[in-house]
Amino acid sequence: MLYALLRHQARLGWWLAKHGREDRPRNRLLVWLTLKEGRTPDQIKRLFNGAKFAPAMLTAHEHGLLVKLQGSTIDHPGMPEEVRLECPSWAADPLRRRFKEAFRQEMAALLTPAPLDLRVNPIKSTREAMLGALKDLGLRAQPSAMAPYGIRLNERVSLASLPMLTTGEVEIQDEGSQLVAMLVDARPGDRVVDFCAGAGGKTLAIAAQMNNKGHVVACDVMDGRLKRAAERFRQAGLHNIQTRLLASETDQWVKRHKGGFDRVLVDAPCSGTGTWRRNPDARWRAPEEQGLDNVVSLQARILASAARLVKPGGRLVYATCSMLPEENEEQVAAFLAAHPAFRAVPLNEAAPRLTGSAHPDYLSLTPARNDTDGFFAAVMQREVVAAPGVAEMG
Template identity: 90%
Template sequence: MTPAARLQATIELMHEVDSVARPADAVVSAWFRARRYIHDIDRGRILELLYALLRHHARLGWWLGRHGREDEPRNRLLAWLTLKEGRTLDQVKRLFNGAKFAPAMLTDHEHALLLKLQGGTIDHPGMPEEVRLECPSWAADPLRRRFREAFGQEMAALLTPAPLDLRVNPIKATREAMLRALKDLGLRAEVSAMAPYGIRVHERPSLASLPMLKNGEVEIQDEGSQLVAMLVDARPGERVVDFCAGAGGKTLAIAAQMNNKGHVVACDVMEGRLKRGAERFRQAGLHNIETRLLAGETDRWIKRHKGGFDRVLVDAPCSGTGTWRRNPDARWRAQEEQDLDKLVSLQARILASAARLVKPGGRLVYATCSMLSEENENQVAAFLAAHPAFRAVPLREAAPRLTNSSHPDYLSLTPARNDTDGFFAAVMQREGALAGGPPIAIRGPFPE
């Protein structure tokens, strides 16, 4: 594709992302599946530009609003080319030339906009801090309360591209073998800093080019997500529930911990997610997983299995603030303060219901990919106050080798501090007969 054709493709893809209520990654995947003729190199450049535009959404919108222009894909791209790439008016005209597959020629209004933007940069001293840091207004105060003086640092980290992390499936492969295989593909990769089965790839390969991904030897999973699954500490022969399993990323890690022995129930309220998860389970060679479609957090299945499980993971639906660098569009989907209140209430109901499944001496792990205290430690404190049969298991007891958490008792990871997605996890134990076994042994190397 020519540079102009890639710009036009990006405009069309942005329109698609803007027009549907699905996450950008799902839209992008479907869009490219319908255009298999686009080569990998062109796909990579289109994606790179698309996600750069998404990460600069508020700032580009601010500039367009400043000059009375509509915040829509073509205007956004024109502002980007001028303010971020430093293109001159003549250079932009040559790209927007109206040729076949290229963007239409500039209108008089667009020409006037570019003249006003010439010589500017993407940041401006008149921008509010929330705009400059791409932080939606509904999340700004909760995040400031959480991070205080580190607010700017953490928000800046969320504007960087997320790394590609893989989790090796020990049922099918070893980390050493996968590192060699990645090297043979010409990729730079190294062991993760904290996760014992993690690999960080320092490239942006086409995922279709990774045979180990197709055959279930590895899964794409952020290192923080891997650590949450490790905290479940599932042992071979136990009975485990992944209560909000989704498409099964953490379920896979838990079942592999158990060496295919025992029983894992992957629950969700979305049938499509469970079907996708079941396909991944088969590909990974895991046979100890059952999928269970629930009608909601009060499904009768929960009552019938009360006190029947050694480990229960509640990876609760949340605001997703910890995933913003991976899903930059997520921060701009409709989310108001009252919706956060509703979300916190839903989390509390889910947690209370899932807790009924834990046997005496068993453990309940509550996790989110949020960095808001309202969804994390405050949620846990409220649960423990209302459920005296449970006690918090401090991180130093549950996983003494995990020393780089920003919370003394719970797993708390952030992009700026840990170079992972933002994650929170709390381990709680139901009082009664003690669950056997030592704390989980997460191998190093570990950060100082």
């Protein structure tokens, strides 16, 4: 119910404003019970009876609101489109520019609950074995449409009922996130940096790609995240990962390891617009607290700093869980313009078997189009420059 209320945040607020009522949780619940669950004033009165563990009794003023709402539904023709689609004002224009005629369809998809996606850890098991184990538990599991190690559960389950989570045989990871890790294309023996590792979901996928061989550095500016990630790495049986706490995106560690890595992933902090169906509260919290311009500026600084770690011929992957052009295509275009040593690698070259992207050159996934979280990823390569006086061989 809490998640449902959050998915109707703007509409519930609109109804309260329409009737001149204070916007507080109790009033929101009363509107929800009436307009979405279809309860009558008498039914709600029996719920709000003041008994032990029950809400306080309805006031005459509250009862009057319920009477006024009878016969209405949660949607109203007088609502602005942004309210009806639960789109915060700061994101409306960028998302309209991004989706054009598909804007309503994409916003509607963001109001649906997200499925539960799992990623099989190939160090410990196979997708076929885990599909069988999940079916033995009575669950409707199926292979993910795009991710080679992905499994989708289209039902609500208690995570405690999934023993393969505690053994490290599977991890919870949206299919789109799995595809971002796949684009890193890490090989056994490579040296790899996950520059904004967070809780380590993509780090785990990358290290598994490498079959526990080579070296992965999981970096972040928050020590608590890295400590939680380290526990996940141990549980997954992955021993080729080192954690590194950075003071900032320009930590001296970056300068000392300039040009030392085959692959660098920058899963940048972002507005999180692509995760709204999974985190319905996020659309009302960020990035208003810090401003979208500040988020875009931070992304640019992180990307420019992390790029220093890529060796000639190495790959740089920039990713967000955003669907805003300012954080995605425009951010990459600005980086490439300022860093001529890098070129964009088209998606059909970076991942020839991957289909379904809304963009021909970059990975671009949306809930309505792909039934994943909204994700963006661009693959860039640092060109190998021949030494002066050395002729290229034909």
